[in-house]
Amino acid sequence: MSPTDILRLLLKNWKLLLAVPLALGGSLFYFTRHEAKSYASETTIYTGIASGYSLTGNSESDYFRTSNAFDNLLSLIKSRETKEQAACYLLASHLQLKELDATQLSWASLSRMRALLPAALRRQLTGPTLAATQRNVTAYASANDTNELYRLLNSHDPVYSVEALGKVNATRINSSDLIKLELETEDAAICRATLALTTQVFLAEYRSLRMSQTAAVIRYYEVESEKALKRLNDAEEKFLVFNRDNNIINYYEQTKYIAGEREYLYSDINKIEMQYAGALASLAAVDKKLAGRGASLLSSAELLRQRKHLESLNTEIANQQLFARQQETDAAPRTQQLQVQAAETVLAIRTTLNDHYAQLNSVEGIPSKGLLDEWVKNMLEATENKAKLEVMGRRKGEFMAEYHKMAPLGAMLKRIEREIDLTQKTYFALFTSLNDSKASQQNNELTTNLKIVAPPFLPSQDKGGKRLMLVAGGAFGGFFFVAATLLGMGLLDKSLRMPAVAQAQTGLPVLGLLPAHPTHPFKKTKKPAQASKLRDHSYEHAAAEHLARQVLRRVSAVPARPFVAGVLSPLRQEGKTTVVQSLAHSCNAGGLPTLALYPEGTDAGPANDYTRYYSPAQATLHRWNLAELTQPRAADVQLVLIEFPALLEATYPVTLFPELSLVLLTLKASRSWKPTDQQAVADLRAATAAPVEIVLCGVARYDSTDLIIPIEKSKTA
Incomplete structure (x- = not known):
């Protein structure tokens, strides 16, 4: 379209x-005449989530974390638990009233509340204080799912139900730290009280939720820290007992010292063994030189006793020197005393040798006194080295025993130290986490302390109802x-509603049209002048004149007389009679004598010289031609209009078709074009060579402008 x-x-x-x-x-205007008034209030809360200050300084700007925090906060406000608790607190505050308080609720709301709950139940729920009443209401509502309060909370009540509390709208103000809560109710005082209680409930729940998270973590770290500290104390006590039982002061320094002394001892032993071997060899050489002559002298009892005493003194001196170095003690006085005694013993030995000297020369001629001095020297060196070797041998055994004792202690000490280190690290990690959790708890105490920037106010004027908007919306919607x-029906309409559509669907030209309610020109009116004036300026008259002009143009183009026009239609009641009447009246009024032939049974007025009736059955049976059908005929008739029966519903005289000069196919504008209609037109064209044109009947005024120009417009033009 x-x-x-x-x-x-x-x-x-x-x-x-x-x-x-x-x-x-x-x-809508009528049914909303009793619309209740509506009051709106709001409150604003500062959260500090996005840009607040915490223990660690200013909060970092993290879009997703901030958005998640605000989503959690808004979800908590809209949660069912918050709405239920706020509804219980609101009911408790109203039950606590002994008389009407306009700042809490109106008289209508108070009467309505008393009608909702029986007096006995109200007395049962009302406590001595508001807190007690709140506890009673909450406990009674959660006791079971069949009592009055439970049903009230889960009903459609406009004040005390969860549905009513769900009308609290919570939104974040742009990208700020502020949250706005809005509510619209029929009672101004209840509107403010509901917002205040909702804010109170969700602030407490938010703080409790945040604090409970860190409290559980802190309890866990406290318990684990105590366990770790106990394990650390047990490991340190084990370490202390181990060191005490094994006489360990500093294991690593002790083992280092023992290893060093061992190497030093081994070095001294090798050195003294070499000296001792040399002294023994020298002493053996001297004994050989002295041969048997000095044997008696060297083996005397006095000299043996002195040698034995010298050996014991040298052993003691070696012990004192070795222990003094290992034990890091000051043994110099004792060592000097022993050395003096040893020197005295050596002097005594020399004296003994001098006293018992008998021979002066050796076998080789070496003086015996010189050999004795050399013997004494080698004897002293051998005795001294022997004593040192004996002492060092004993110390070597002691070092080996100490070495074998300390070696396995290292592995055990390492295990104990590793246990202490692991336990200590675990304790420090738990203690650090405990401190972090406590800091987080303190930070939560600071950040969960939300501030009410703008408390809810008591609205003094109603918002104005939605009556006008509903009326306007209803009118616009209608x-x-x-x-x-209408547009949908127009798009789906397949009827021949206007000349252009009819021509496009049928493929036949449209000669003219008649209106939906045509004026019958042959009917007389009480006021002919007035009726004629109305017709001259009407759409119906313009359509009839247009159709008559089109036919007259065809008549004038054909010189033979009379001009025969057949009026047909596929079905009954498609305007054939109206078309013939209109054309006959217009042509006769225009000076063109016209004969109209109607099938018998047609109500077309009385028969006369220009109006006649015929029998289609007889015409078909006797194969009448035009002359037989119009006999007798007025001599001056120049146009013959023949109405035929419906092509698809009755028998029609086909013998008249060859004599037709024009075929007018009348179609109702409200009908659609069907294949049977197309076949009827094909049969019609096969029976006559006359052109077939459409006269569209029942066309509305608005659908005829592409073919008909009203007379008043043409005159103006």
Whole structure:
């Protein structure tokens, strides 16, 4: 459909387009005349989530973390638990009232609350204080799912139900740290009280939720830290007992010292063994030189006793020197004393040798005194080294015993130290986490302390109802619905509603049209002048004149007389009689003598010289031609109009078709073009060579402008 067709369709149904919106708007205006007043209030809360200050300084700007925090906060406000608790607190505050308080609720709301709950139940729930009443209401509502309060909370009550508390709208103000809570109710005092209680409940729940998270973590770390500390103390006590039982002061220094002394001892032993071996060899050489002559002297009892005493003194001196170095003690006085005694013993030995000297020369001629001195020297060196070797041998055994003792202690000490280190690290990690959790708890105490920037106010004026908006919306919706329905029907309409559509669907030219309610020209009126004036300026008259002009143009183009026009239709009641009547009247009025032939049974007025009736059955049976059908005929008739029966419903005289000069196919504008119609037209064309043109009947004024120009417009032009 083109925009012109759409406009034409809407103008055609302007009454419907106007009536439906007016009816809907009027109905809504009437049914909303008792609309309740509405009061709105709001409160603003500062959260500090996005840019607040904490123990660690200013909060970092993290879009996703901030958005998640605000989502959690808004979800908590809209949660069922918050709404239920706020509804219970609101009911408790109203039950606590002994008399009407306009700042809490209106008289109508108080009466309504008393009607909702029996007096006995109200007395049962009311406590000595508001807190006690709140506890009673909460406990009674959660006791079971069949009592009055549970049903009230889960009903559609506009004040005390969860549904009513769900009307609290919570939103974040742009990208700030502020949250706005809004509510709209029928009672101004209840509106403010509901917002205040909702804020109170969700702030407490938010703080409890945040604090409970860190409290559980802190309890865990405290218990684990105590266990770790006990394990650390047990490991350190084990370490202390181990060191005490094994005489360990510093294991690593002790083992280092023992290893060093061992190496030093081994070095001294090797050195002294070499000296001792040399002294023994020298002493053996001297004994050989002395041969048997000095044997008696060297083996005397006195000299043996002195040698034995010297050996014991040298052993003691070696012990004192070795222990003094290992034990790091000051043994110099004792060592000096022993050395003095040893020197005295050596002097005594020399004296003994001098006293018992018997021979002066050796076998080789070496003086015996010189050999004795050399013997004494080697004897002293051998005795001294022997004593040192004996002492060092004992110390070597002691070092080996100590070495074998300390070696396995290292592995055990390492295990104990590793246990202490692991336990200590575990304890430090738990203690650090405990401190972090306590800091987080303290930070939560600071950050969960939300501030009410703007408390809810008591609205003094109502917002104004939605009555006008509902009326306007209903009227607009009705108009839109009707217009959409009309357009939909127009798009789905397959009827021959206008000349252009009829020509496109049938493939036949449209000669003319008649209106939906044509004026019958042959009917007389009481006021002929006035009726004629109305017809001259009407759409019906313009359509009839247009059709007559088209036929007259065809008549004037054919010189033979009379001009025969057949009026046919595929079905009955498609306007054939009206077309013949209109053409006959217009042509006779225009000076063209016209004969109209109607099938018997047609109500076309009385028969006369220009109006006659015939029998289609007889004409078909006897194969009448035109002359037989019109006999007798007025001599001056120049146009013959023959109405035929319906092509698809009755028998019609086919013998008349060859004599037709024009075929007028009348079609109702409200019908659709079907294949049977197309076949009937094909049969018609096969029976006559006359052109077939359409006369569209029942066309609305708005659908005829592409073919008919009203007379008043043409005159103006």
